[in-house]
Amino acid sequence: MTLKLDINPIKSWLPNIDNPLLISGPCSLESEKQAMDTAKLLAKDKRVFVYRGGVWKPRTRPGSFEGVGSIGLKWLQQIREETGLPIGTEVANAQHTEEALKAGLDVLWIGARSTASPFVVQEIADVVKGTDAVVMIKNPVNPDVQLWLGAVERIHQAGIKNIVAIHRGFTPFRQTKYRNYPNWKTVIEIKRMMPNLPIICDPSHIAGTREYLYEISQKAFDMGMEGLMLESHIDPSCAMSDAGQQLTPADLSRLLDRLVIRYENANNPDFENQLDVLRNRIDAIDSELLEILSSRVDIVKKIGQYKKDNNVTALQINRWTKLMEDRVGLGKKLDLNETFVKIIFQLIHEDSVRMQTEIMDEE
Ligand code: PEP
Numbered sequence: 001m002t003l004k005l006d007i008n009p010i011k012s013w014l015p016n017i018d019n020p021l022l023i024s025g026p027c028s029l030e031s032e033k034q035a036m037d038t039a040k041l042l043a044k045d046k047r048v049f050v051y052r053g054g055v056w057k058p059r060t061r062p063g064s065f066e067g068v069g070s071i072g073l074k075w076l077q078q079i080r081e082e083t084g085l086p087i088g089t090e091v092a093n094a095q096h097t098e099e100a101l102k103a104g105l106d107v108l109w110i111g112a113r114s115t116a117s118p119f120v121v122q123e124i125a126d127v128v129k130g131t132d133a134v135v136m137i138k139n140p141v142n143p144d145v146q147l148w149l150g151a152v153e154r155i156h157q158a159g160i161k162n163i164v165a166i167h168r169g170f171t172p173f174r175q176t177k178y179r180n181y182p183n184w185k186t187v188i189e190i191k192r193m194m195p196n197l198p199i200i201c202d203p204s205h206i207a208g209t210r211e212y213l214y215e216i217s218q219k220a221f222d223m224g225m226e227g228l229m230l231e232s233h234i235d236p237s238c239a240m241s242d243a244g245q246q247l248t249p250a251d252l253s254r255l256l257d258r259l260v261i262r263y264e265n266a267n268n269p270d271f272e273n274q275l276d277v278l279r280n281r282i283d284a285i286d287s288e289l290l291e292i293l294s295s296r297v298d299i300v301k302k303i304g305q306y307k308k309d310n311n312v313t314a315l316q317i318n319r320w321t322k323l324m325e326d327r328v329g330l331g332k333k334l335d336l337n338e339t340f341v342k343i344i345f346q347l348i349h350e351d352s353v354r355m356q357t358e359i360m361d362e363e
Pocket residue numbers: 027028054058090110111112113138168202205
């Protein structure tokens with residue numbers, strides 16, 4: 001299924017962007033000074049295009065810092081005035097959205113907990129209806145692509161064309177090294193289903209700690225994502241929320257220096273030609289692979305018939321163990337990854353057994 005929604009490219013609402021869309025700023029605005037000091041340093045790095053700051057904070061448990069509230073919108077306005085950076089915050093209900101629109105914010109985003117609730121998304125959609133707001137939609141906390149797509153559709157149905165999806169990872173079911181595990185397959189799936197929906201990555205909420213920000217950011221670019229949202233704070237150790245994952249503006253710049261930014265197209269005819277040559281070879285090899293698999297199936301069927309005629313079982317464990325050892329050994333000599341070879345032969349063997357049992361069950 002491909003949904004050809006009428007969604008604008010980022011450049012149409014942020015014309016001076018010539019790089020990936022980099023959004024940065026504190027998890028939460030805490031004071032006028034913290035917000036402004038962070039912004040002034042960020043603005044020195046011309047790779048930062050939008051300033052973010054949480055004003056209303058959705059906290060998983062009550063009792064933690066829940067944001068400074070509406071006063072933060074004024075601080076954001078001052079930041080835009082002083083630094084020229086477009087400003088954005090998270091909205092989680094109709095009232096937030098009304099206030100944020102009234103304050104002229106350039107970007108609104110729907111947080112992961114809100115995307116998980118179609119009622120909340122609809123409430124926000126009803127308020128932005130008929131405006132030219134830019135709405136970013138984080139993935140829901142649970143790995144449900146349909147909920148994420150549904151939120152995009154609700155906002156789009158309200159007439160909003162400036163939409164960006166943000167991948168911020170999913171709540172893990174068990175302890176993982178990341179706070180929220182990334183699911184790159186889901187990102188590919190969304191790109192396939194909505195080819196013109198820009199997607200950026202939020203490595204801060206995926207990582208949960210500073211040490212993983214680089215690897216996740218680089219992976220996001222390797223996957224062709226169009227930008228990053230990275231939290232930054234003038235003094236992360238004192239942050240009132242998400243202290244472990246925020247960077248100082250200087251560390252953010254250092255991180256950006258290390259990243260290799262990749263583009264879907266190189267705009268270089270030599271590169272394109274070379275890529276075409278290589279892709280043609282891959283296409284040819286893939287069709288050979290399939291032909292070889294199909295000849296293998298012919299033989300498997302013969303074996304199935306032969307076993308049936310002689311009342312022998314489809315599965316013979318000794319043969320299977322030996323086959324696997326042999327193929328893994330062969331794969332090693334050819335420099336193939338052991339797990340890769342194992343998985344492929346498990347699949348091939350499973351399907352062979354399935355075909356043979358089918359033959360045996362035939363009347
Ligand atoms: C945030 O951006 O500060 C935030 C709360 O993110 P998320 O909705 O991804 O948890």
